[in-house]
Amino acid sequence: MNKHINLLLLATENILRHKTKTVVVCLCIVAILSPFITAIAISEGIREQSLISVGESADLYLTYDEFGRNAAVPLKYLDEIKKIFGVTKAIPRIIGRGYLQNKLAVIVGIRREDIPPSVSCISGRVFEHAHEVIVGYELANHFQLHPGDQFSMRGQQRKTFTVTGLFSADSSIWGASMILMSFQDAGELFGKQDVATDIQIYTLPGHNSAIAADLYDIFQNEPYRIQDKQMIETYFKKGFMLKEGIFTALYTIAFALGIPAILVASGFGLSERRREIGIMKATGWNTLEVLELISFEQIFISLLGAVTAIVLSILWVKLFHGAFIAQFFVAEMPMLPKFTLPSRFLPLPCLLSFFFAFLLTMVGSIYSSWRASVEPPVISMK
Amino acid sequence: MIRTENLGKYYTSHSHHEVHAVRDVTITISKNSFVILKGPSGSGKTTLLNIIGTLDRPTEGRVRMCGEDITSFSDIALSRLRREKIGFIFQDFHLIPYLATWENVSYPLVPLGIDIRKRFERAKTLLEKVGLGDRLDHTPEELSGGQQQRVAIARALINNPEILIADEPTSNIDEETGEHIVEILTEQKSHGATILVATHDTRFERVADVIFRLKDGKLE
Ligand SMILES: Nc1ncnc2c1ncn2[C@@H]1O[C@H](COP(=O)(O)OP(=O)(O)OP(=O)(O)O)[C@@H](O)[C@H]1O
Ligand SMILES: [Mg+2]
Numbered sequence: 001m002n003k004h005i006n007l008l009l010l011a012t013e014n015i016l017r018h019k020t021k022t023v024v025v026c027l028c029i030v031a032i033l034s035p036f037i038t039a040i041a042i043s044e045g046i047r048e049q050s051l052i053s054v055g056e057s058a059d060l061y062l063t064y065d066e067f068g069r070n071a072a073v074p075l076k077y078l079d080e081i082k083k084i085f086g087v088t089k090a091i092p093r094i095i096g097r098g099y100l101q102n103k104l105a106v107i108v109g110i111r112r113e114d115i116p117p118s119v120s121c122i123s124g125r126v127f128e129h130a131h132e133v134i135v136g137y138e139l140a141n142h143f144q145l146h147p148g149d150q151f152s153m154r155g156q157q158r159k160t161f162t163v164t165g166l167f168s169a170d171s172s173i174w175g176a177s178m179i180l181m182s183f184q185d186a187g188e189l190f191g192k193q194d195v196a197t198d199i200q201i202y203t204l205p206g207h208n209s210a211i212a213a214d215l216y217d218i219f220q221n222e223p224y225r226i227q228d229k230q231m232i233e234t235y236f237k238k239g240f241m242l243k244e245g246i247f248t249a250l251y252t253i254a255f256a257l258g259i260p261a262i263l264v265a266s267g268f269g270l271s272e273r274r275r276e277i278g279i280m281k282a283t284g285w286n287t288l289e290v291l292e293l294i295s296f297e298q299i300f301i302s303l304l305g306a307v308t309a310i311v312l313s314i315l316w317v318k319l320f321h322g323a324f325i326a327q328f329f330v331a332e333m334p335m336l337p338k339f340t341l342p343s344r345f346l347p348l349p350c351l352l353s354f355f356f357a358f359l360l361t362m363v364g365s366i367y368s369s370w371r372a373s374v375e376p377p378v379i380s381m382k
Numbered sequence: 383m384i385r386t387e388n389l390g391k392y393y394t395s396h397s398h399h400e401v402h403a404v405r406d407v408t409i410t411i412s413k414n415s416f417v418i419l420k421g422p423s424g425s426g427k428t429t430l431l432n433i434i435g436t437l438d439r440p441t442e443g444r445v446r447m448c449g450e451d452i453t454s455f456s457d458i459a460l461s462r463l464r465r466e467k468i469g470f471i472f473q474d475f476h477l478i479p480y481l482a483t484w485e486n487v488s489y490p491l492v493p494l495g496i497d498i499r500k501r502f503e504r505a506k507t508l509l510e511k512v513g514l515g516d517r518l519d520h521t522p523e524e525l526s527g528g529q530q531q532r533v534a535i536a537r538a539l540i541n542n543p544e545i546l547i548a549d550e551p552t553s554n555i556d557e558e559t560g561e562h563i564v565e566i567l568t569e570q571k572s573h574g575a576t577i578l579v580a581t582h583d584t585r586f587e588r589v590a591d592v593i594f595r596l597k598d599g600k601l602e
Contacts, residue, residue: 002495002497282472287458307421373457381476
């Protein structure tokens, strides 16, 4: 036991003693691992978000179809839809975009009672009267908006809104740069009365096909379109995988360049190392002990590299919003509003990164060390 | 104690010329004797010591140590033999350049699981013995050749070896220090060690029990 402790301590000393080599190897590890960890974190974040939002979302989405795109649905059918057997709730929404000064914001018009439970006011209260809105905290922060403040959207100076509260949401689909207002106000803002951009239909399990048949009777020749949860989920995943594929391809190239670099770097000072191993062997060390020492060194150096890479990735995501990497993952969403970049650093990818770094540095050092160690010491000491 | 049988070591040079560094050497070294090996430069002294000290393998013949044929030993068994029985003082020191003298001296103790304080104490005692008590924290490049030689001697003594092999231990050293080294080796012998020294230094002849002479790799 003491022997292993001694070797461990000696390995740390060696790592500190050979600073240049340590730094170079760490940099190589960081260069290879950081993009990988960042990408995994973003993709995990998005996956989690999409699951939450799909779980929270309606069973059916109803829109009109205009030139193959989603278009507004007239509200006059709402009561009929609510009466269909198996429909538990039908929520009309208006989702649109507008500029608040120079920043694009997502505007959601929804009846007060239909606001999803995951949206909660962190200050102030939910809108009650006309021209009252609640604002996502990120947007509020950006414009220094507080409850009681008033603002107008660009190009709509006649309409003034009063902030009654700021909200945050568990799922960032109900995003941080969003403005929530009453259905009525949104209709007025976009100049479209008696229509919704979509109607969210919540149903009892197993009734979807019967409901679809009833909807057909209601709309008859109207150009309507229904999408269900699975479709949205599939769309989400498809976009996601496609982009992920592009990233993987690019990453593979970077990776192929990085590996030789790391091998060269960890083989740095090999002839000196060989001589040192010869001396160790000549003075009574055995091959296993030599290899144990070298392995400990590689463990430390890869641990150092992997931790640096993880810290850098966190900074990359949090401070630079995953620049150059995020765009590979954020697929366009038809139904759900845009959201800020989610990320999730799971222990497994971090652990894998460490093992990977360890593997690489080991490949770069263990074979040559083993060779040096089993040679007669006079040869390796030369 | 040690017996070589028809030992031979051949090298093939770049010009495909075969060099017989050691040829057909058969010697017996008895326990607790002081043996010196003489011979002109290039006569094969270092080669022979390396083979006896298990640092090199012979091309032909065998070496027996305490009755065992060590030429057939595995890598791990050889390491063990070096650790438990042999102390080797190299002609060109072979110190690790970035380690302080005390660390160099106590390096063989690291894989034995001896803690750092004890390692330091043992190294300090030995370095004081070779007259370098005030150079514990210096690195080899801060030392003169003679001082490095003495660090190498201290390191060879760290395991209290039964067999002490020294390759020209006084060649880089002034008169007085040379005398001191002769004394140290003699003292080891008095503690029961077997000493094998390759040297031109006539001072060793006073204390030697046996003298072998090599010429062109052969025993004279
Ligand atoms: N690695 C090698 N390759 C080729 N020839 C070698 C090698 N090592 C030693 N020799 C040759 O073997 C012969 C014996 O060398 P060795 O070093 O044993 O001599 P030595 O008696 O120790 O000499 P010195 O007194 O100069 O140290 C020399 O002729 C040398 O050229
Ligand atoms: Mg020699």
